[in-house]
Amino acid sequence: MFSIGDLSRRTGVKVPTIRYYEQMGLVAAPERSEGNQRRYSRQELERLAFIRHARDLGFAVEDIRSLIELSAHPEQPCGHADRIAEEQLISVREKIAQLKRLEAELERIATCCNGKTVGDCYVIRALSDHALCADEHG
Amino acid sequence: MFSIGDLSRRTGVKVPTIRYYEQMGLVAAPERSEGNQRRYSRQELERLAFIRHARDLGFAVEDIRSLIELSAHPEQPCGHADRIAEEQLISVREKIAQLKRLEAELERIATCCNGKTVGDCYVIRALSDHALCADEHG
DNA sequence: CTTGAAGCTCTAGTGACTAGAGCAATTACA
DNA sequence: TGTAATTGCTCTAGTCACTAGAGCTTCAAG
The missing domain is CATH 1.20.5 (Single alpha-helices involved in coiled-coils or other helix-helix interfaces)
Structure with a gap:
């Protein structure tokens, strides 16, 4: 389990940006600790790395949303x-x-x-x- | 004297953008007609063309503001x-x-x-x- | 058990416009 | 001179992708 700070360090996405992506629905709202802090799994780390990479390549957030949806349906x-x-x-x-x-x-x-x-x-x-x-x- | 629409057609800067530049202090507030519409002189047309050109070249509005100030002091x-x-x-x-x-x-x-x-x-x-x-x- | 870092939510600001509502003035034509 | 279309006005709010700050809570290390 990663804190939001761990996630930030590992992906290079700033902490407020991660929260912003959550608000925008790009990343799902993660589990919370007892004290209401975000706790991320490895899967969520990977998704954020994907987003980071795509943003670096200049993809708009909307495009990334499409790509994520696509990747959820690997048979298409x-x-x-x-x-x-x-x-x-x-x-x-x-x-x-x-x-x-x-x-x-x-x-x-x-x-x-x-x-x-x-x-x-x-x-x-x-x-x-x-x-x-x-x-x-x- | 040019209306804001004339100015827009001659410079390629959209009408709301001209008003926005006025608000930002990039162009001075012009004279008004009796009915409160903006009336521009040739000088103001030229300044707007300058701004348009500089924006096309990717200069930030702040840079343009500096360039305008500089051009007001040709002896420097x-x-x-x-x-x-x-x-x-x-x-x-x-x-x-x-x-x-x-x-x-x-x-x-x-x-x-x-x-x-x-x-x-x-x-x-x-x-x-x-x-x-x-x-x-x- | 304390302290300091890291986390939380919420609001507001950035840059450079753009869009829309709801009016008023101007212009072209009959 | 009448009228209809166009253009203009102000004001507020939205865009994109964040970023900053206030004021509070939780966590981890010593």
Whole structure:
């Protein structure tokens, strides 16, 4: 049996976050000690590790809920789980592409500032005048 | 003079967001028509375009507030504006690196699922068992 | 048996908006 | 000039995924 602090240390999920997940129904309400403290089993540790891992990978809490439901029915086809992961992959790729555009523009902005005062600072000018942008964004 | 809707169309910032920026003090409260509707000048249009652009580049509202304050003092050295842009560039690069790690793992997860049912689905297994990860994350 | 860490519940705050209710003003057209 | 559609107004509350703090109780070590 693990206390909520044990669970936190073992999974890297903060204590208030574990309680928040319980409130959201992502993890079930565990047993309690006589003094009303949460006591977790190994199974619950594993579920929390699963959640942690999925959150690290950027899955939304709602997606994680779906994945958990799916894993509770191991006899069903796994197409749905696949689709969730693929959608996540697509959205990660989009974010990367977007961020690379930002990187390019920020590089241009941040490295070209030869002005000495704000009045001729390229950072400010570039943000003021969209025409200075090399590519379209937003 | 522009109505809030004009401003929205010209800058791509949604109407409620413009009002929110006013509340946050990012844009000044504009003149009002006799019937109490907001009326903006070209200067205010330009400031909003600046904000929009900076938000697109991922600057936090607080950073934008700093940049606006800086641009109000064009005689000062621009090192601060530079620093904000450079920090932004660093954080964008970190996000890209992180997302690339996610992409790699999601690719592995989403494309290797040869199972027919959830019970042997790689997506679920990979999320359950961090040991299947090729690299560390989180 | 005491002390200090860890736990409990509850409320409220974060950032950057977004949505909706219930009105008032403006604009386009007849 | 009338009227209907559109746009605007304020205000409150909701979103996501937590995080912080108050004020109390329980637990584990010495």
